[in-house]
Amino acid sequence: MSITTWMHRNLFDPTYVTHDLEWPSRFAVTCWLLWKRRCCLVLGSEEGYRGPIRAWPAFGGGMQTDDLGQWLLGFARFVGRCDVLVAELWGIHNGLLRAWGLCYPRVELESDCLEAVRILTSSLDALVDSALVTSIKELLVQECRVVVCHVGRSINRVADMVALWDRGLVGEQLTLLDPYANIAAVLEEDISGSISAIGESVGVG
Structure with a gap:
């Protein structure tokens, strides 16, 4: 699917991830953290790396x-x-x-x-x-x-x-x-x- 469709389903489709009722909020916060991390790297700031995002x-x-x-x-x-x-x-x-x-x-x-x-x-x-x-x-x-x-x-x-x-x-x-x-x-x-x-x-x- 396109990235627009993918993001819309994660944020607004309650049937897309059924095992986690907080998934839309978790998904939104994770995307924001990843974007902040990338911007800090591109702009030369260390801030985005002080709290590494632990994942899977x-x-x-x-x-x-x-x-x-x-x-x-x-x-x-x-x-x-x-x-x-x-x-x-x-x-x-x-x-x-x-x-x-x-x-x-x-x-x-x-x-x-x-x-x-x-x-x-x-x-x-x-x-x-x-x-x-x-x-x-x-x-x-x-x-x-x-x-x-x-x-x-x-x-x-x-x-x-x-x-x-x-x-x-x-x-x-x-x-x-x-x-x-x-x-x-x-x-x-x-x-x-x-x-x-x-x-x-x-x-x-």
């Missing part, structure tokens, strides 16, 4: 491809109860660890999370006390050259699928050496368009 069990992961978009591996792990931004940062951290361990001299890191990209590519003070962000930034200055860039969600479909491919193995880190059929099909579609993610040793700008 989260999974972080992604994939590595070569410079032609061909599959190298996928990875995912359960990262606990956190918000989407922290889950994305965990996926980035795990991807960089794997790329660094394989000694790629050049790595292009693509994320569809603009907030994560801004945190890693600017002097923004958001999440400045986070050990996770500190660890990622230390990985970014290793011997390999890393380029961090933001991509649209439509380009990042495969990474999103991999991050969620098996929610049953909570606590384990999963590695997918060969893509499942549905993942491979989406990957082939992406190869025909704009491609590349974490990976490959040559040819990355």
